[in-house]
Amino acid sequence: MKYRILLTTTALFSILLAAAQExxxxxxxxxxxxxxxxxxxxxxxxxxxxxxxxxxxxxxxxxxxxxxxxxxxxxxxxxxxxxxxxxxxxxxxxxxxxxxxxxxxxxxxxxxxxxxxxxxxxxxxxxxxxxxxxxxxxxxxxxxxxxxxxxxxxxxxxxxxxxxxxxxxxxxxxxxxxxxxxxxxxxxxxxxxxxxxxxxxxxxxxxxxxxxxxxxxxxxxxxxxxxxxxxxxxxxxxxxxxxxxxxxxxxxxxxxxxxxxxxxxxxxxxxxxxxxxxxxxxxxxxxxxxxxxxxxxxxxxxxxxxxxxxxRTTTIPAFITRETVHNDKIALYPNPVTKDMFRVSFNTGAGRYNIQLVDLNGRLVSQKIVNIGYEGQVAEVPLSIKTAKGMYLVKVLDNTKKTVYADKIMVSSN
Missing domain, CATH: 2.120.10.30 (TolB, C-terminal domain)
Known part of the structure; x- marks a missing residue:
């Protein structure tokens, strides 16, 4: 009897698993x-x-x-x-x-x-x-x-x-x-x-x-x-x-x-x-x-x-998504990048920030330290001519090295 119940339970589990995967x-x-x-x-x-x-x-x-x-x-x-x-x-x-x-x-x-x-x-x-x-x-x-x-x-x-x-x-x-x-x-x-x-x-x-x-x-x-x-x-x-x-x-x-x-x-x-x-x-x-x-x-x-x-040849886009940090006081533009730089606007208080460009492998491509003195200040971040086309992550770190903003950016040409 136990053996029969076990078979029934196993069969039911298999059916439910197949249904869940459908x-x-x-x-x-x-x-x-x-x-x-x-x-x-x-x-x-x-x-x-x-x-x-x-x-x-x-x-x-x-x-x-x-x-x-x-x-x-x-x-x-x-x-x-x-x-x-x-x-x-x-x-x-x-x-x-x-x-x-x-x-x-x-x-x-x-x-x-x-x-x-x-x-x-x-x-x-x-x-x-x-x-x-x-x-x-x-x-x-x-x-x-x-x-x-x-x-x-x-x-x-x-x-x-x-x-x-x-x-x-x-x-x-x-x-x-x-x-x-x-x-x-x-x-x-x-x-x-x-x-x-x-x-x-x-x-x-x-x-x-x-x-x-x-x-x-x-x-x-x-x-x-x-x-x-x-x-x-x-x-x-x-x-x-x-x-x-x-x-x-x-x-x-x-x-x-x-x-x-x-x-x-x-x-x-x-x-x-x-x-x-x-x-x-x-x-x-x-x-x-x-x-x-x-x-x-x-x-x-x-x-x-x-x-x-x-x-999908890489699972890195999941990394990019996981690292996204929303902040309604910081904005990134243009996106996609079609020229030789992108901009980050700050509606935050005064402070020192590190703007980083990270590739899909999590490697730091470039960074720029900016000193923000007033709300609405815009920082321009140049792109190297060697920066390949593709998706990247832009991270903004405050002076405690905490990531206060992060979002995807697409580099289409530079």
């Missing part, structure tokens, strides 16, 4: 209140394996939400004293949205309404929907909803922990940092790899729309609505045509994408409710995911997974 196929989706609707103004956490709603994050009809300025925290009044909408442009989804990215470090879902040129995020840790706007700051150049080329339709959080977004025409590659003092930078146009031939990241028939995912090696993948795949090197901004996704019906546009395993992603369509498709990133072949009937069509998907974690 990746959860979940993602936040920009969708509608009902299946088949094309009003992309709702946010739901979906089980992509079954198509079921795990959590309703934001409903466009709800009233119990707050809107604040992402910079100051001050309340933005969407409604007047009588409860009437004062400005429809101030509604959380003032127009349809087709781009979102999940920042799991800060538990935020970043997104942007089409044609409105504003970065926003939903604070997922709040008990009631709380949305922050980067009001008054340009996030794209779309003139209006008809300016399709300039709509921001792709967004992802990369391995460096920062957000990246892309316009339909590929001419506006926008970076937004996700720390305490976010910086929004339009990095300009992506460059086509010469090997792309006639397939360009800028051409509407092949390359507009869709979504963007990140891998663990510093790349982004654009999967256009027409199922064309481009690999984007963040540092060089070069887009290389990889393949087209096979075995998906011609009527199924690939509008959302989320990594669900080391080399697998699931794609959704904005115009189809027939199901989702799992795509093998090694050969770009797709297979329909089994679900319970129809699913929510989605203009975009997002979760915190990175592709090709198994191919």
């Amino acid at each position: 990746p959860v196929k979940r993602a936040y989706a920009i969708t509608a209140d009902t299946k088949g609707s094309f009003a992309w103004t709702e946010v739901k956490l979906l089980d992509l394996g079954t198509g079921e709603v795990v959590q309703s994050v934001y409903e466009n009809k709800q009233n119990g939400f707050t809107v604040t300025s992402a910079r100051t925290g001050k309340v933005i009044n969407v409604k007047d004293a009588k409860g009437n909408i004062a400005d429809v442009n101030q509604l959380p989804f003032s127009s349809f949205s087709a781009a979102c990215a999940f920042d799991k470090k800060h538990d935020r879902l970043y997104y942007t309404p089409m044609g409105y040129n504003q970065l926003r995020y939903i604070d997922l840790s709040a008990k009631t929907p709380s949305i922050a706007y980067f009001d008054g700051e340009a996030f794209g150049v779309a003139k209006d909803l008809k300016d399709e080329a300039n709509h921001i339709t792709r967004m992802a959080i990369a391995v460096d922990g920062q957000g990246y977004a892309l316009s339909n025409d590929g001419n506006h590659f926008i970076k937004f940092t996700t720390g305490r003092k976010p910086v929004i930078t339009d990095l300009g146009a992506l460059e086509d790899d010469p090997a792309n031939g006639t397939v360009s990241i800028h051409t509407k028939p092949t390359s507009w729309g869709g979504d963007m995912v990140a891998d663990a090696l510093g790349n982004l993948y654009v999967i256009s609505a027409s199922r064309y795949v481009f690999k984007v090197d963040i540092n060089t901004k070069r887009a290389t045509y990889v393949a087209t996704v096979n075995d998906i019906p011609a009527t199924f546009t690939t509008n959302g994408a989320a990594v669900v395993a080391d080399d697998k992603l699931i794609v959704s369509s904005a115009n189809s409710v027939e199901g989702y498709y799992e795509v093998d990133m090694n050969n770009w072949k797709a297979a329909r995911v089994s679900g319970n009937g129809t699913v929510y069509n989605a203009s975009d998907l997002a979760n915190g997974n990175l592709a090709f974690e198994g191919k």
